[in-house]
Amino acid sequence: MQDKNISALLENQQLYQEFNHLDLDPDEIWEYDTEDLELKNNQLKYLLSFTRSYLKHCSRQVMEISGFMFPPVYPGISPESDWYRFERWTRGESVRETIRAQLPEAFEVKPAEHLSDEALPDELDRLTEALAEKGYYLDLQQLPDRLVYESVLEWIGEEIELCPDGGWHLDGCTGYCPDCIQRPWCETGQETCWPEDEDAGMMHLPEAVKKFVSASPVSLALLLRDEVREDGDDFEYDETEEDQEGLSAFGEN
Numbered sequence: 001m002q003d004k005n006i007s008a009l010l011e012n013q014q015l016y017q018e019f020n021h022l023d024l025d026p027d028e029i030w031e032y033d034t035e036d037l038e039l040k041n042n043q044l045k046y047l048l049s050f051t052r053s054y055l056k057h058c059s060r061q062v063m064e065i066s067g068f069m070f071p072p073v074y075p076g077i078s079p080e081s082d083w084y085r086f087e088r089w090t091r092g093e094s095v096r097e098t099i100r101a102q103l104p105e106a107f108e109v110k111p112a113e114h115l116s117d118e119a120l121p122d123e124l125d126r127l128t129e130a131l132a133e134k135g136y137y138l139d140l141q142q143l144p145d146r147l148v149y150e151s152v153l154e155w156i157g158e159e160i161e162l163c164p165d166g167g168w169h170l171d172g173c174t175g176y177c178p179d180c181i182q183r184p185w186c187e188t189g190q191e192t193c194w195p196e197d198e199d200a201g202m203m204h205l206p207e208a209v210k211k212f213v214s215a216s217p218v219s220l221a222l223l224l225r226d227e228v229r230e231d232g233d234d235f236e237y238d239e240t241e242e243d244q245e246g247l248s249a250f251g252e253n
Contacts, residue, residue: 008037015044022051029089031074047072054090077161084164099156102134112150124149131156135167141185144212151181151208178204184213193223 019026026047032040050072054063060083063069070079071086073095085095100109107130115123124145128138131152140148155170172181178196183189183205196204203219 005037008041011041012037012044015041015048018048019044019051022055023092024051024089029073029085029095043072051090054086060087075161077163080165081161081163085162088162094162096159096161098159099131099134099136103130103156109153109156112146112153115149117146120149121145124152127152131170135163135165137167137169139169139171141182143182143185147181147208147212179206181206181209184209184215191223193220197223 016026026044030043030047032043034040050068053066053068054071057063070076071082073082073086073089076082089095103109109127110123112120127149131138138148138152151172152170155172160168174180177183177186177189177192178194180186180189183203190203194204197220200215201220202217203215203223205213205215
């Protein structure tokens with residue numbers, strides 16, 4: 001067993017040396033879905049074979065005729081996107097960049113703290129238009145403008161896979177409600193109870209949202225009620241008008 005592991009390790013090192021001779025880093029374009037070194041080596045060997053064939057012809061059309069239809073890149077998005085990133089990678093170019101880096105050099109992104117409540121909506125519109133021109137679209141609930149702006153500034157600082165056409169919809173949703181900025185305004189977020197909610201004794205909200213909305217203990221009862229209703233059981237709760245959502249927006253009476 002030990003000899004087998006040593007053999008797989010040596011083969012792995014050899015494969016990386018082969019990529020190094022090509023002046024390419026396979027980790028820039030591929031992510032392994034296994035901890036098994038032999039399986040990793042098999043994936044590397046296929047990527048190496050695909051890469052060598054491409055460098056020999058430098059033609060997507062020839063590759064596809066030869067049966068190499070889809071380049072082994074991760075994540076696989078679409079044929080156009082995958083080929084675009086693969087060909088950039090073979091030229092030593094980046095396959096992912098921050099959204100901020102893709103905006104025009106002359107475009108000034110203003111810090112949220114430098115904008116008054118009156119000036120911020122116009123600045124958000126300006127930023128939204130600049131993002132749309134690059135294929136990035138906001139798809140959010142009706143959130144406070146400042147919360148949207150602050151969140152967008154965070155998002156555009158994160159690296160994202162380059163796409164030659166089409167675009168990305170930035171909706172802030174990962175499926176994990178306790179960390180979602182849209183939760184107080186999202187139907188799913190308001191009806192799903194998570195362990196974090198029970199631990200907090202109320203609807204769990206990310207720190208960025210707490211500046212705009214506060215949750216009360218009533219919110220936990222409402223989450224539990226809605227979850228039970230989804231299961232088809234009866235749940236009785238005397239709900240007052242003030243307790244209707246279990247959430248209060250700051251600035252409201």
